[in-house]
Amino acid sequence: MxxxxxxxxxxxxxxxxxxxxxxxxxxxxxxxxxxxxxxxxxxxxxxxxxxxxxxxxxxxxxxxxxxxxxxxxxxxxxxxxxxxxxxxxxxxxxxxxxxxxxxxxxxxxxxxxxxxxxxxxxxxxxxxxxxxxxxxxxxxxxxxxxxxxxxxxxxxxxxxxxxxxxxxxxxxxxxxxxxQAVRTYRVQVGTFREKNRASQLVERVKAEGFPVILDADQGIYRIQVGSYQELENAVTMERLLRRRGFSTLITD
Ligand SMILES: [Zn+2]
CATH class of the missing domain: 3.40.630.40 (Zn-dependent exopeptidases)
Incomplete structure (x- = not known):
């Protein structure tokens, strides 16, 4: 309409x-x-x-x-x-x-x-x-x-x-x-405007063995872990990340 x-x-x-x-x-x-x-x-x-x-x-x-x-x-x-x-x-x-x-x-x-x-x-x-x-x-x-x-x-x-x-x-x-696309969840561990700072965090997350994604959109870099089709799995991953000292937020 x-x-x-x-x-x-x-x-x-x-x-x-x-x-x-x-x-x-x-x-x-x-x-x-x-x-x-x-x-x-x-x-x-x-x-x-x-x-x-x-x-x-x-x-x-x-x-x-x-x-x-x-x-x-x-x-x-x-x-x-x-x-x-x-x-x-x-x-x-x-x-x-x-x-x-x-x-x-x-x-x-x-x-x-x-x-x-x-x-x-x-x-x-x-x-x-x-x-x-x-x-x-x-x-x-x-x-x-x-x-x-x-x-x-x-x-x-x-x-x-x-x-x-x-x-x-x-x-x-x-x-x-x-x-219609399948809804997926990711665990976000940081957002930056500076690519250097984003890359540094990506390396830190990677070093801990997490499946990290760097998502760049309109000058904002989002560092995320995922994706998960079940919210439950994202929550489990969020707990693991928090235990390693990352501050987290679940996005969809
Ligand atoms: Zn007019």
């Missing part, structure tokens, strides 16, 4: 450039994307399908009531001066998990079509990102005051909608695969 939130609306036009109002652009993209997702069998909820005003908080509340798995807010960006900036960027509450994956998939898909990829940024102050209970992404589909971006959007509109749907569908199926 997916929740789509066309931003702005009603008295809130969003950005305006040469008579084109962002609120209309957002709605146009969202309705097309929603149709595409529904055609693929992915149920969609909308925070609005007409030109009505909602606060960002209301949009988040509506989405939370649907219990959707993802929340996607589609915007057009705007620079202070026309033509100053161009490209797509996506905002997330924090750069981790399914929201980051969806954001990266969206940027990548639109980058392939020809938009400049600006990046994914954490913006925890944005209400629709902070107040939504599911992974949420705010995607800026190019700048409304960039003629280059508007040209890309108009010339490739159907392809862009399909690419956005691909990004959503790809993220959903990846999440399902991960959820």
């Amino acid at each position: 997916h929740s789509l939130a066309p931003p702005h609306g009603g008295e809130d036009n969003g950005a305006v450039f040469q008579g084109v109002r962002e609120k209309d652009e957002n709605l146009r993209i969202v309705l097309a994307l929603g149709r595409e997702l529904e055609n693929r069998g992915i149920p969609v909820y909308y925070t609005r399908t007409t030109d009505v005003f909602q606060t960002p908080f209301e949009k988040a509340q509506i989405a939370n009531q649907t219990g959707a798995d993802f929340f996607l807010s589609i915007h057009r960006n705007s620079g202070v001066n026309p033509g100053e900036y161009s490209g797509v960027e996506s905002l997330v509450y924090e750069k981790s998990g399914p929201a980051l994956e969806l954001a990266e998939n969206i940027n990548g898909a639109l980058g392939e079509i020809g938009f400049k990829e600006i990046g994914v940024f954490a913006e925890p102050e944005i209400a629709v990102l902070r107040r939504t209970e599911m992974p949420a992404v705010l995607a800026e589909i190019g700048f409304i005051n960039s003629e280059e971006d508007n040209r890309i959007l108009e010339e490739n509109f159907d392809e862009i909608v399909k690419s956005l749907a691909d990004a959503v569908e790809g993220t959903i199926s990846e999440e399902q695969i991960q959820a």
